[in-house]
Amino acid sequence: MPARSAYSVPQRILHWLMAILIFFNLLFPDGMNAWRRLIRHGQTPTPADVASANIHAYAGIAILLLAIVRLGLRLVSDVPTPPDDQPAFLHYIASVTHFLLYALIFAMPLSGIAAYYFGIDTAAFVHGGPIKSLLWAVVVLHILGALVQHFYFRSDVLRRMTIG
Template sequence: MPARSAYSVPQRLLHWLVALLVFFNLLFPDGMNAWRHLVHRGQTPSPGDIASANIHAYAGIAVLLLAIVRLAVRFSSDAPEKPNGQPAFLHHIAHVTHVLLYVLIFAMPVSGIAAYYLGVDTAGSVHGGLMKMLLWIVVVLHIFGALVQHFYFRSDVLRRMTIGESNSRKSA
């Protein structure tokens, strides 16, 4: 059976849905931050503060659920071959980056749930501090790596995760 040339439609949809929700929560945490500060000061959050915090929480829970589905799809279907023409250490960096992304995509919602629903302050501090910073770093590395593969190495990795087409399919 020949290797797949692109990611499946479910793999691509799950990738981009998770990415969208992660970016949403990274870029718009204000509602959760406002709720947290009010609660820590002993003040009562307004219905708007609670609604805004809930949106952040629900997006995080959606990330967790979609990540579970994504892993199930990933383990039940093949992924395309690694791109050719790149140094082996880049494949290693890509693998480590993907592992870190998955760890953080699971750890962020779990720590957020522990903080928001269970009142674990330490989880909230780590969630909004160290883990958030690490997630930003890993996301930027992931994007940078995809762009380097696309523009410098001229691989089809980015095409396989966006439009689902590889260069080998186009040339065939």
């Protein structure tokens, strides 16, 4: 069976839908932060505060559910092989980056659920601190890697996840 040259349409849709939701939650955590601040200070959040926090929470839950579907699809579907004409260390960096992305994509919503729905303060700390910072770093590394692949190595790696 020949190797696939691009990700399947469902894989690409899941990738970009998750990317949008992840960026949304990383860039706009204000509603959740305001809700948490009110709760921490013993104040009662308004319905608007709760609704704003819920938007963040529901986007996180959607990310978790899509990640489960995406991981399942990855386990049963072929993925394109890495480019042959590049140094081995780049393949290693890509593998580590993807592993970290998957781990963080699961850790972030799970810690958020633990914090928001179960009131676990440690989960709130790691969710909004170390996990969030590491996720930003890995996302930036992932994007830079795709751009280096496209512009420096002139590979089709970026095309595989966009137009196929």
